[in-house]
Amino acid sequence: MADAAPYEIPTSVLETLAPSARRLVLNRRGSTVWDVETRHGRFAAKLGYPIKATSEWEGQEWTALAPGREGAILQHLNRKHVSYGDWEHGTWNVQPWHRGNSLYDLWQPHRAEGASPEPDLGEALSCAEAVAALHATGWAHGDIQPAHLIISHGGTALIDLALAQGGAIPAAYDFSYRGCLVHYESPEISRSVLETGTATPTLAADVYALGASLFISATGLRHVAYPDDAGRKDQRQAIVDGPHQPVNVHGVLGKLIEAMLSPDPADRPTSAEVCKELSSGR
Known part of the structure; x- marks a missing residue:
């Protein structure tokens, strides 16, 4: 459910940006995002605010801190x-x-009826390289999903780092990690959230999320089957109980996704190994 009206960019920020145009991109559940054109280039302006409790979900305060936390990380x-x-x-x-x-939009043709889900390995490699580049800095992303992998002719940008972990965060902007979009959570993340309410983002969990992202983008299927109307607790329990869906993607990519979706983090390839396998399979 979207808010009735989006929040405008604060006056002090507008005065600094001096935009020539702006477009609303997102306005839902604690986040408003504007696409802003300026004489210095094009920018995303993100505003965070608390989520009010409704009959559908509990109130959340961390969303108010997320843009500041991401800015500090960047x-x-x-x-x-x-x-x-x-x-x-x-x-x-x-x-x-x-x-x-x-990634999901780019691979839409592979999900068409009768299409063979054999996406371009170069595009998959570009996504893996973006993840591996972040991992090389010692940071785990914590929220890898197809919408956060933006592919262009220049490569892939891995966006939305508000939940990332790997270094010091200003205390005023920090908050506990409570999992991510459940469609891409690894079993160990889902298990920890169910048992304790929080979890710790890891490189191995990122690899699982990348595998789940490649899988759903190629096939339209979530990595684990559960009803569309299942609550988050039930979704997470399904992920913990497993197994993941059969990987019906052909060739090198299918074998690699299978390995990335291993329930045991120690059995998954690293992001660098994913890059190596995709490079050799091209």
Whole structure:
């Protein structure tokens, strides 16, 4: 359910950006995102605010901190043209806009009826390289999903790092990790969230999420089957109980996805090994 009206970009941020145009991209559950055109380029402006409790979900405070946390992480990773701060309802950040198509959108033709799910290995490699580049810095993303893999002619941008873990975070912007979009959670993440309410993002869990992202983008199937109307607790329990769905993707990619979806983190390839396998299979 979207909010009745989106939050406008705070005046102080607008004065700095001096936009020539702006477009609403997202307005739901604790986050409003604007696509902003300026004389210095195109930027994403993200606003975070608390989620109010409804009959469908509990209230959440962490969403108000997420843009500030992401901004701090991006600066820690030496990403250029990133700023962040506080506003009356939470935190905000501004970062360069990434042009391209999400992995799921790009691979839509492979999900058409009668199509053979054999996506381009070069596109899969580009996604794996983006994940491996982040892992090489010592950070786990914690929220890998097809919508966060933006593919263009220049490669893949791995976006939305608000839940990442791997270095110091300013205490004012930090919060506990409570899992991610469940369609891409690994069994150990789902198990920890069910048992304790929180989990720790890991490189191995990222590899699982990348495998689940490649699988659903190629086939339209979630890595584990559960009813569309299942609650998050039931979804997570299905992931813990397993097994994952049969990987009906042909060739090198199918074999690799199978390995990436191993229930045992120790049995999964690293992101660097995923890159190596995809490179050799091209």
